[in-house]
Amino acid sequence: MASDHSFHLFTSIRYDPLLLKSAENSLPILNYVSPSPFYMLIYHRDRMLEAAQHFDFHAVTQRLEHGESLHQELLQEVGEYLHRGGHDGPLKMRILFDKAANITIDFAPTPPVPLSTLYPASFDPPRPEPTPHPANPDPPTFLPSPLTGGALILGPTDAFHSNPPSEPPPPPEYHLRLDTQPTPTSAFTLLKTTVREQYDAARSRALPTNPAGAPYSEVILYNSTHELTEGTLTTIYVFRGGRWVTPPVGVPAGEFTAQTLKDVEGESADLDEGELRKPFAGRWGHSVRSAKVGAGGQRGTSRRWALKKGFCMEEPISVNTVEVGEGVWISSGVRGFAFGRVVE
Structure with missing residues (x-):
């Protein structure tokens, strides 16, 4: 087992201004302050506190007692990071504590994702590829309406959007x-x-x-x-x-x-x-x-x-x-x- 001074407790949490629009993220079981740009801060605090209890990091246990203070401290750290010219967008915050409860926070940009990626509505079972009907083995072909003149033409400013323009696309598979x-x-x-x-x-x-x-x-x-x-x-x-x-x-x-x-x-x-x-x-x-x-x-x-x-x-x-x-x-x-x- 590693000695008390050879490792830190840590958690990695998402900071994202988009979370300020999330009703789920604002629930009092997930955040101390509403709305909050931190992703499930209460759950992150809980698991850091559990680790502090197990490894006898008593100073860390005491420092994590007040959740709202932790929220304000992290918000201040983000402000200072941005003031230094840091990335203004979604961030991965790696929060580390040593046994004396000294805190270190590493910042790194992280890809933007829609709120549905952070808080999905459900887990849908995997769907197999659809099996073609024997009477119609080929997928249907698009047939334009005669009312369009037999063709579908997009103008230079036209576009199809599979996602709302205000939200980034979901991550790849x-x-x-x-x-x-x-x-x-x-x-x-x-x-x-x-x-x-x-x-x-x-x-x-x-x-x-x-x-x-x-x-x-x-x-x-x-x-x-x-x-x-x-x-x-x-x-x-x-x-x-x-x-x-x-x-x-x-x-x-x-x-x-x-x-x-x-x-x-x-x-x-x-x-x-x-x-x-x-x-x-x-x-x-x-x-x-x-x-x-x-x-x-x-x-x-x-x-x-x-x-x-x-x-x-x-x-x-x-x-x-x-x-x-x-x-x-x-x-x-x-x-x-x-x-x-x-x-x-």
Whole structure:
């Protein structure tokens, strides 16, 4: 295990002025201030706080107690970044804490996406290509109306828009490849820290190519018991048994007890399992509560939102069920939700 001074706790969050128009992002379960340009800030704060509790970063725990103060501090940091001539648009903010609660924020431009990518209305099952009817095997051909003179002519200022001009297009389809080796579960696969060697190794050995570019390529990880866990940078959702499922994340070894999932300070708790509990917050999921430790992936913020919306369920997923060509949803706290397919 890394020493206390050799790693930082961190989270990567999206800053996007477009989020100021989102009613969902303004909900009090997602942000301390409404409207907010930060994507699910409360969920990011919660998982940083959980990591601080686990690794005994006591100063970080104290610093994260007041959510509105965190919002204002981040907003000030963005203002200073823009004042220095930084990119004026969507940003990836990488927020790091050392054990003394010193904060470092790295900024990087991130591609614009529509609100429907950050907050989709649903997870639609993958649709196969339509099968032509035997009596009409060829797709219909466009036949212009005689009223147009037999042709459709666009003027120099005419155009068709598949998306409203005020919103950017959705991201391209991702390519995903199953890793060739298991990634052992540890506190560093459950909680977000700068200990990232296991993810770098997976990407170096299995990252697929994608014509849309490397940012749209991902590796699907699995643990030593051959259950899927996550992507190297994303949460994964696969279609099984007529519904979308995501791997259960579990808790660090030695911190899971039956009481953890049943009670909060001695009271019965019919709550979102992402709500903070001491010494640990539970599984960040809505599936049947049990003594099973999860597969071992990260406690994703967008994953927590998807579970709470009922778009998916927690369920163990065997490596042997993954098929080339199948559709997979992925999500992250920076890029939102996107669709991809498994490649060889």
